[in-house]
Amino acid sequence: MAVTTAEPLPRLPLPGPLARGLTQLKSLGFGMLFLWPSILLFSVFVFYPLIKSIYLGFYESDPLGNQGDLVGFDQYRSVLGGSDFRHSLWITFQFTMYTVVPGIVLGLGLAMLANQKLPAISIFRTIFASTVATSVAVASMMWLTLLNPTTGLVTWILDQFGQPRLNLLNDPDWALPAVALTTIWLNLGLATIVFLAGLQSIPERLYESARIDGAGRIGTFWHVTLPMLSPTMLFVTVVGTILAFESFGQIHILTRGGPLDATNVIVYSIYQDAFQRFDYGVASVKAVGLFFLVLGLTAAQLRFLERRVFYQ
Amino acid sequence: MSRVVFDRITKHFGEVVAVDDLSLEVYDQEFLVLLGPSGCGKSTALRIVAGLEDATRGTIIIGDRVVNNIEAKNRDIAMVFQDYALYPHMSVHDNMAFSMRMRHVPREERHRRVLEAARTLGLDTLLRRKPAELSGGQRQRVALGRAIVRQPSVFLMDEPLSNLDAKLRVQTRRELIKLHRRLQTTFIYVTHDQVEAMTMGERIAILKDGALQQVDHPQNVYERPANVFVASFIGSPAMNFFHAELQSRGDGLLACGDGLEVPLSAAQSQALAKLPTPSVTIGIRPEHISLGDAAAKTDQCVLAAVVDTVESLGSEQQVTFSNGESTIQARLDPSPTLREGEKVLLMFPRERLHFFDPETGLRIEDR
Numbered sequence: 001m002a003v004t005t006a007e008p009l010p011r012l013p014l015p016g017p018l019a020r021g022l023t024q025l026k027s028l029g030f031g032m033l034f035l036w037p038s039i040l041l042f043s044v045f046v047f048y049p050l051i052k053s054i055y056l057g058f059y060e061s062d063p064l065g066n067q068g069d070l071v072g073f074d075q076y077r078s079v080l081g082g083s084d085f086r087h088s089l090w091i092t093f094q095f096t097m098y099t100v101v102p103g104i105v106l107g108l109g110l111a112m113l114a115n116q117k118l119p120a121i122s123i124f125r126t127i128f129a130s131t132v133a134t135s136v137a138v139a140s141m142m143w144l145t146l147l148n149p150t151t152g153l154v155t156w157i158l159d160q161f162g163q164p165r166l167n168l169l170n171d172p173d174w175a176l177p178a179v180a181l182t183t184i185w186l187n188l189g190l191a192t193i194v195f196l197a198g199l200q201s202i203p204e205r206l207y208e209s210a211r212i213d214g215a216g217r218i219g220t221f222w223h224v225t226l227p228m229l230s231p232t233m234l235f236v237t238v239v240g241t242i243l244a245f246e247s248f249g250q251i252h253i254l255t256r257g258g259p260l261d262a263t264n265v266i267v268y269s270i271y272q273d274a275f276q277r278f279d280y281g282v283a284s285v286k287a288v289g290l291f292f293l294v295l296g297l298t299a300a301q302l303r304f305l306e307r308r309v310f311y312q
Numbered sequence: 313m314s315r316v317v318f319d320r321i322t323k324h325f326g327e328v329v330a331v332d333d334l335s336l337e338v339y340d341q342e343f344l345v346l347l348g349p350s351g352c353g354k355s356t357a358l359r360i361v362a363g364l365e366d367a368t369r370g371t372i373i374i375g376d377r378v379v380n381n382i383e384a385k386n387r388d389i390a391m392v393f394q395d396y397a398l399y400p401h402m403s404v405h406d407n408m409a410f411s412m413r414m415r416h417v418p419r420e421e422r423h424r425r426v427l428e429a430a431r432t433l434g435l436d437t438l439l440r441r442k443p444a445e446l447s448g449g450q451r452q453r454v455a456l457g458r459a460i461v462r463q464p465s466v467f468l469m470d471e472p473l474s475n476l477d478a479k480l481r482v483q484t485r486r487e488l489i490k491l492h493r494r495l496q497t498t499f500i501y502v503t504h505d506q507v508e509a510m511t512m513g514e515r516i517a518i519l520k521d522g523a524l525q526q527v528d529h530p531q532n533v534y535e536r537p538a539n540v541f542v543a544s545f546i547g548s549p550a551m552n553f554f555h556a557e558l559q560s561r562g563d564g565l566l567a568c569g570d571g572l573e574v575p576l577s578a579a580q581s582q583a584l585a586k587l588p589t590p591s592v593t594i595g596i597r598p599e600h601i602s603l604g605d606a607a608a609k610t611d612q613c614v615l616a617a618v619v620d621t622v623e624s625l626g627s628e629q630q631v632t633f634s635n636g637e638s639t640i641q642a643r644l645d646p647s648p649t650l651r652e653g654e655k656v657l658l659m660f661p662r663e664r665l666h667f668f669d670p671e672t673g674l675r676i677e678d679r
Contacts, residue, residue, distance in 0.1 A: 084520035205397035208364050213411035213458075223410070227401040 036048065050291065056284035063127065065278030079285040089293075091176065092265040096244040098180035099187065103240050104174035104233065109193025112225075114192065115199045125196065136249030143182040144169075144254055170264040177257050179263050182250045187243055191236050198232030199225070229310040231264075237299050245294050266290050313387075314375050314465035314498045315340045316361055323356050323522075330356040332522035334370070343492050343499040345513030347506060348526025348557045349545070353522035354502045358468050361500060364392050364477040366447035376468060382585045387415075387466075390459035394471040396451050398458075404430075406440040428459040431458045449480045454641055456488075467492075473508060474581070506546050510534070518542050543595050543666060549630060549641040551595045555670065558590040567592060571635040576615045577662060582679040584667060592676070595666035598630070602644035612677040617641070619654040633658065 010153060032039075057076055060068035078083055114125045146153045149167040158165055168178040202225065210220045212281065226233075248267045252259060257264035257272060264272075274283035316338040323331040324395065326436045326478065331353040338344045346354040359365040360372055363384030370377055375459075379387050389593035398407050405426055406413075412422045430436045433453045443451055452472060459467055472488075475481065489512055492499050503509055509516045512532045516525040518541075527537035537543035537551075544550045556569035565581040567574040583591055596613075604614055617640055624646065631641040631650055650656065667676040 158577075203395075203397070205393050205395060206399060207392070208362075209382075209393065209399075210410075211364065211384045211395040212362060212389070212391050215410075215415035216414075219414055224399065232403075 003296065005209055024137045028235060050288075053284040053287050053291075056280055057288055059281050061279045061281040063278070065156065067279060068281070071140045071281075076285050076288075079227055079282050082290050085266075085286060085289065087261060088264055088269045091261070091263065091269075092245060094176060095247065095263075096241055096271055097263055099183045099247075100237060100240040102180075103184050103187050103191050104236055107188055108177055108195050108229075108238065109194045111195030111199055114196050128192045129189045129196075131186055132193065133189070134186065136186065137253060139182060139186045140250045140253035142163075143178075143185070143250075147178055147254075169255055170259050172260045175259055175262045179247075179250055179254050182254065183247055185249065187240060191240065194230070194236055198229045200226045232303050234309050235300070237305065241297060241301065242259055244288065245297075266293075315342075315373075316466055316498060316500060317371075317373035318357065318360075319362060319371040319373065321357065321367045321372060322436050323353070324368045327335075329522050331360070331367075334519075334522070334524050336517055336524060336527060337500055337502055337512065341496050341498055343489075343514045345500065345509040345516045346500065346502045346519060347513075347545075348504065348519035348525075349507040350504055354504075354518040354519050355470055356522075357519070358470055358500060358502045361466070361470050362389055363385075364391075365389050366415075377640060382410060382568065388464050389468055390462045390464040391470065392455045392459050392472045394474055396443075396455040398451060398454055400443050401509050403442060404435060404446070404454050405442050407443070408461050411458070419546060424462045425463075425647045426457075429460045431674075432458075433457050448476055448482070452476060452484065456491070460491075464497065466498045467495075468502065469499065471503055474503075474505070478653060481508075488512060502507050506548065510546070518545065518675075520545075527573075536675065536677075537595075538666050539664065539674050540595070541592060543668070543675075547597055547599075549598045549643070551597050551666070552601075552640045552644075553668075554594045554596075556592050556594050558584060558587070567594060571617075572613065572615050572636045574662065574665065577678075578639055579660070580665075580667070580678045583676050587669060587676070588592040588671070591670050591671075593668040593670045596639045596660050596664060599643045600664040601640070601644070601658050601660045603648075604645060604657045612661055613665070615658045615660075617656060617658050619650045619656060622650050622652065624649075 056067070058070055060071050060075065062068045067075055076211045114121060114128050118124075145151075147168050149155055149170075154168065155165050166174065169173040183282055206224050206228070207220060210224050215223060245265075246267060247265065251265060251268050252271070255263040257268045261298065267290065270283045270286045270290070273279045273286065285303050315360070318334045318336040321334040322329070322330055334353075334357060346357060348354045357467040361369050361374070363379065363382065367380065374387055374389065400409065402410065405423075408426045409422045412425065416540040416623065417425075426439070428530060429438065430439055433456060435453055435457055436539050438446065438454075443454065446454065452475070456471065469488075473484055476484060477556060485508060488499075488501075501508075501512060510533075513530055515527055516530055516533050518533065520541050526533060526542050528536075528538075533542065533546055537546060540553065544553070554570040554571060556567035556574065559566045559568060563581075564578060565576045565584055567576060567584075567609060569591075572594070587658045604612065615635060616644060620632040620634045620639065622632075627646065628643050629646055629650065631642050631644055633642065633656070640658065644650070667678055669676060
């Protein structure tokens with residue numbers, strides 16, 4: 001009907017190679033128009049420092065912090081293979097274990113509580129998520145007070161049970177768990193928000209179906225909730241690991257890497273090398289090492305964990 | 313015995329009454345369709361049987377047990393959801409086996425029952441796939457299979473065909489009828505689609521605003537709708553209604569109004585004489601209207617009308633007429649082809665008329 005009566009469409013000229021190239025160039029230019037702000041920002045704050053760090057790693061520093069002799073890969077070999085870096089790596093690894101796993105468990109627990117259909121539940125959601133809006137400095141000061149060996153809450157609790165007082169932040173065995181506790185608390189809000197979002201995206205029908213199928217609370221959690229949360233779980237694991245590797249503020253305020261280097265994670269040792277010892281060469285080598293470590297770890301997590309992840 | 317009894321079931325959601333004093337018995341091995349427009353409470357009624365909602369008042373009986381306080385998993389029912397609610401992270405096999413796994417059915421038995429159901433549903437080559445790798449029709453079969461392997465005494469289906477395309481829907485409709493015949497269990501099937509209800513239901517229960525309007529065999533629902541709502545809901549296009557005043561003429565009654573003048577039969581006159589006021593709502597189905605001429609027989613009702621729109625379906629034409637105040641829909645033979653604006657005489661047999669009380673909307677039996 002309409003086909004026979006409609007005006008024939010005007011025929012467009014076929015694009016030649018030149019016209020095609022021009023069109024591509026145009027769309028590239030158009031794309032760059034959108035990209036340049038982030039390219040500029042990344043260049044100034046990421047790409048330039050990264051290249052500069054790799055470059056600085058090839059030079060020794062004199063005691064005043066000036067660029068010294070070119071030593072090439074020797075410095076990389078000696079620093080990354082040295083006992084100092086290995087110790088920091090081990091501390092960082094422990095710190096990651098202490099923060100990521102409990103962070104996931106607690107975050108999921110809080111998210112499940114906050115996901116209940118109760119009146120005024122949004123008040124609880126806000127409280128659970130509030131650590132997102134807390135700065136590292138504020139959180140650290142808060143925990144410094146709570147962990148204070150004479151006036152802190154922990155001391156008070158120990159006193160109630162007649163236990164000897166503990167100076168957690170000055171005890172080489174307890175300092176790292178104490179800093180980890182602060183970090184868990186600090187990152188809990190983010191984990192809770194992300195898990196809550198994940199929980200809310202699970203269709204109610206699946207739970208109803210599981211109810212009819214005879215799955216109890218535990219069965220439903222195990223066979224429906226957890227598998228459906230796997231992408232969220234991957235995200236929280238990767239982000240939590242990166243956050244753990246990058247932790248600095250709480251360590252700086254609570255322990256300054258001590259006691260006896262018990263909390264001297266890689267980032268903090270970089271800070272000490274660069275801004276206390278003014279050894280920019282060593283600090284740069286460690287920074288580059290940390291960069292590739294986090295990159296590799298994240299790639300490995302995405303690769304191995306993603307196999308177990310179900311995306312809808 | 314797997315009858316289902318709704319005994320004065322009422323369900324409130326806050327201020328909203330979703331199901332209003334519903335009493336209905338679904339017989340053992342029956343295929344009963346709950347039909348109604350969206351929001352009429354049919355899905356809620358089904359979910360009360362499933363144990364996914366608690367009734368505010370009333371008793372629900374499955375078999376011989378009052379199940380109000382029995383958990384969904386122990387009600388011996390299976391449910392097929394509109395969006396199938398398959399577990400997206402499980403294979404077809406695991407989806408079907410899940411309920412048995414939760415009931416600790418031995419692995420071999422689980423596998424055997426899944427294979428058996430998969431074979432009858434033509435799913436045996438798809439058992440390793442995830443739901444996302446299936447077409448809509450295949451997913452629907454998995455949802456059915458998941459229900460079948462449980463060997464429940466009652467199947468509950470909540471608009472299971474509404475996500476399928478038209479062709480597949482017709483095909484699956486037939487398969488469900490066969491499945492019901494083979495399984496010989498009670499089916500309660502919720503739909504808003506009257507064609508599904510008419511073709512599949514052994515009985516249809518029609519709901520509106522949570523209240524039961526009529527429950528009867530499909531043909532009876534069509535031929536003797538209990539009220540104006542049922543009359544307008546069943547049949548496509550919907551029944552035409554006229555408002556008419558009753559006048560005495562000779563020994564019978566004459567119904568006049570909306571350009572219509574109907575001399576009523578003795579039986580009709582007698583039935584309508586019982587009305588409190590001399591007015592009546594007259595209904596006539598579009599398929600019972602034909603084109604007439606001036607020399608029509610006296611027991612035919614005749615109405616002058618102008619053609620408004622013509623929709624040709626090939627096998628028939630659906631024509632909308634207007635006669636001043638009201639519009640009339642008719643399903644007519646494809647020839648003669650009508651043109652818009654054409655003046656015609658419409659004719660319909662007196663015995664095809666339906667009469668309703670204009671106050672209550674209830675049907676007036678004239679036979």
